[in-house]
Amino acid sequence: MGNAFTRKLSRFADFSDDEFAALESVSANPEHRARGGDLIRQGERPDAVQLLLDGWAFRYKVLKNGRRQILGYLLPGDICDVHITLLNEMDHSIGLLTDAEVVTIPAQQLQELMERHRRIELALWCSVLVDEAILREWLTNVGQRDSFGRVGHHLCELWHRMNSVGLVNENEQFDLPLTQEELGDSLGLTSVHVNRTLKRLREDGLIELTNRRLTVLDPMRLAEVTGFDSAYLHLGHDPTAAMLRTPGG
Amino acid sequence: MGNAFTRKLSRFADFSDDEFAALESVSANPEHRARGGDLIRQGERPDAVQLLLDGWAFRYKVLKNGRRQILGYLLPGDICDVHITLLNEMDHSIGLLTDAEVVTIPAQQLQELMERHRRIELALWCSVLVDEAILREWLTNVGQRDSFGRVGHHLCELWHRMNSVGLVNENEQFDLPLTQEELGDSLGLTSVHVNRTLKRLREDGLIELTNRRLTVLDPMRLAEVTGFDSAYLHLGHDPTAAMLRTPGG
DNA sequence: CGTGAATTTGATTTAGCTCAAGCGGGGTGG
DNA sequence: CCACCCCGCTTGAGCTAAATCAAATTCACG
Numbered sequence: 001m002g003n004a005f006t007r008k009l010s011r012f013a014d015f016s017d018d019e020f021a022a023l024e025s026v027s028a029n030p031e032h033r034a035r036g037g038d039l040i041r042q043g044e045r046p047d048a049v050q051l052l053l054d055g056w057a058f059r060y061k062v063l064k065n066g067r068r069q070i071l072g073y074l075l076p077g078d079i080c081d082v083h084i085t086l087l088n089e090m091d092h093s094i095g096l097l098t099d100a101e102v103v104t105i106p107a108q109q110l111q112e113l114m115e116r117h118r119r120i121e122l123a124l125w126c127s128v129l130v131d132e133a134i135l136r137e138w139l140t141n142v143g144q145r146d147s148f149g150r151v152g153h154h155l156c157e158l159w160h161r162m163n164s165v166g167l168v169n170e171n172e173q174f175d176l177p178l179t180q181e182e183l184g185d186s187l188g189l190t191s192v193h194v195n196r197t198l199k200r201l202r203e204d205g206l207i208e209l210t211n212r213r214l215t216v217l218d219p220m221r222l223a224e225v226t227g228f229d230s231a232y233l234h235l236g237h238d239p240t241a242a243m244l245r246t247p248g249g
Numbered sequence: 250m251g252n253a254f255t256r257k258l259s260r261f262a263d264f265s266d267d268e269f270a271a272l273e274s275v276s277a278n279p280e281h282r283a284r285g286g287d288l289i290r291q292g293e294r295p296d297a298v299q300l301l302l303d304g305w306a307f308r309y310k311v312l313k314n315g316r317r318q319i320l321g322y323l324l325p326g327d328i329c330d331v332h333i334t335l336l337n338e339m340d341h342s343i344g345l346l347t348d349a350e351v352v353t354i355p356a357q358q359l360q361e362l363m364e365r366h367r368r369i370e371l372a373l374w375c376s377v378l379v380d381e382a383i384l385r386e387w388l389t390n391v392g393q394r395d396s397f398g399r400v401g402h403h404l405c406e407l408w409h410r411m412n413s414v415g416l417v418n419e420n421e422q423f424d425l426p427l428t429q430e431e432l433g434d435s436l437g438l439t440s441v442h443v444n445r446t447l448k449r450l451r452e453d454g455l456i457e458l459t460n461r462r463l464t465v466l467d468p469m470r471l472a473e474v475t476g477f478d479s480a481y482l483h484l485g486h487d488p489t490a491a492m493l494r495t496p497g498g
Numbered sequence: 499c500g501t502g503a504a505t506t507t508g509a510t511t512t513a514g515c516t517c518a519a520g521c522g523g524g525g526t527g528g
Numbered sequence: 529c530c531a532c533c534c535c536g537c538t539t540g541a542g543c544t545a546a547a548t549c550a551a552a553t554t555c556a557c558g
Contacts, residue, residue, distance in 0.1 A: 061385070067393040069389040087378055128378075129377075135385065187392070
């Protein structure tokens with residue numbers, strides 16, 4: 001039932017049938033986009049929002065010296081910058097890591113959706129707050145952990161995020177469409193050092209990683225050894241309920 | 250006219266007299282708080298929000314290994330986590346860098362304020378989005394710049410933020426109540442290395458820093474040499490206007 | 499003045515970077 | 529169908545920016 005978008009937002013709110021229908025209708029008819037392209041670029045001021053129904057995307061900045069920092073991943077169901085109209089322009093770009101299914105929603109239409117359904121608006125804001133929490137953890141990761149903890153913690157986060165949307169199988173495996181170069185640009189490490197660090201994680205029996213497929217052999221131990229605590233992902237509760245006086249549908 | 254809070258929010262919206270009055274009334278009667286204390290701690294779920302009218306505060310996380318990452322600064326007029334009720338609990342703490350004047354606003358009251366005045370709600374959301382943009386830049390800074398660019402960029406950001414609230418004087422000076430230890434914890438560097446890097450910045454004639462007072466001798470050149478571009482601070486425009494159909498007051 | 503915290507400087511170590519070369523596998527074109 | 533080629537992965541050798549450890553100096557404050 002539903003698509004990745006409605007599933008993702010359902011984490012934050014208990015929607016009525018009416019609201020579900022509205023969400024479904026706004027996310028119908030995705031278009032196919034090829035990997036490598038950008039959904040939006042730094043400096044642009046778009047009048048539409050992009051919704052990722054399938055595939056992976058990533059936020060990034062490129063510095064004058066050519067270096068690139070990856071700022072976060074968008075997984076299926078994620079929406080990019082609902083609130084772009086509140087700021088003057090994009091301060092980063094969003095690129096596609098894989099082929100993807102994308103819906104383009106005019107800002108106006110999204111605006112109306114949020115005005116009509118406050119619960120949807122709050123759920124969208126929740127996802128912004130969670131993104132920000134993840135960003136804080138990334139900063140902590142890059143600022144304070146050595147390469148071993150940093151890579152391990154990162155994989156742990158991805159395992160949890162993928163797990164929360166049902167994309168981890170019973171063998172703790174999931175598709176990880178990231179090159180070691182991209183992992184490095186997410187973590188402030190070179191691809192060479194990411195490679196050596198992954199080797200250590202493999203040798204320690206914590207992960208397997210071949211062919212863009214990751215197995216977290218022992219999620220508990222990996223979390224333990226990297227100091228991972230999933231609290232910051234704010235999974236699993238319905239926060240909008242308390243903020244709405246109207247009895248929910 | 251107004252306090253630091255109304256001035257800060259005015260950056261994001263052109264408020265009516267009515268809205269101004271509401272903002273003033275909610276931010277009356279600050280309490281004095283001593284430096285070193287926490288406004289809120291990781292794991293807590295408060296039912297009130299803290300508004301900083303004077304002084305500096307900082308968001309931070311402490312890891313199991315004892316290391317600390319500073320995640321951002323709150324300057325006068327900043328509010329901490331208006332939307333804490335949307336998530337289940339604080340994933341970080343907020344401490345005071347200086348003695349401060351703080352107003353405690355019950356979540357309920359803030360909730361009503363936002364429901365009554367959509368323009369205020371949008372302005373508060375704007376400040377969340379700007380915080381997130383700053384966080385992205387911090388991650389980029391820590392992930393991709395060497396210590397010289399990192400410290401310089403950081404000081405450049407602070408100069409701009411302080412300047413935007415009128416706290417930089419005609420000699421490009423402002424109070425910077427951060428120890429080198431705290432700068433280090435913001436930047437993922439040790440205090441020793443921050444010290445050596447500040448020395449280089451001084452020798453290059455870019456800054457003076459004594460007694461917690463910073464002079465940016467040549468803001469343009471400092472920005473040039475550190476690759477600083479203030480776009481991400483999203484200063485100086487009125488984004489809420491376009492989103493409100495109702496003719497503003 | 500005296501005391502503790504913050505800054506400064508020096509000596510040494512090291513984690514991660516750079517440069518460079520080899521390898522593997524999957525897709526393409528002859 | 530096979531050869532080739534490109535891209536990503538892997539490994540090695542050496543280098544360097546920043547960390548660590550330690551001591552001296554300055555500063556703020558009582």
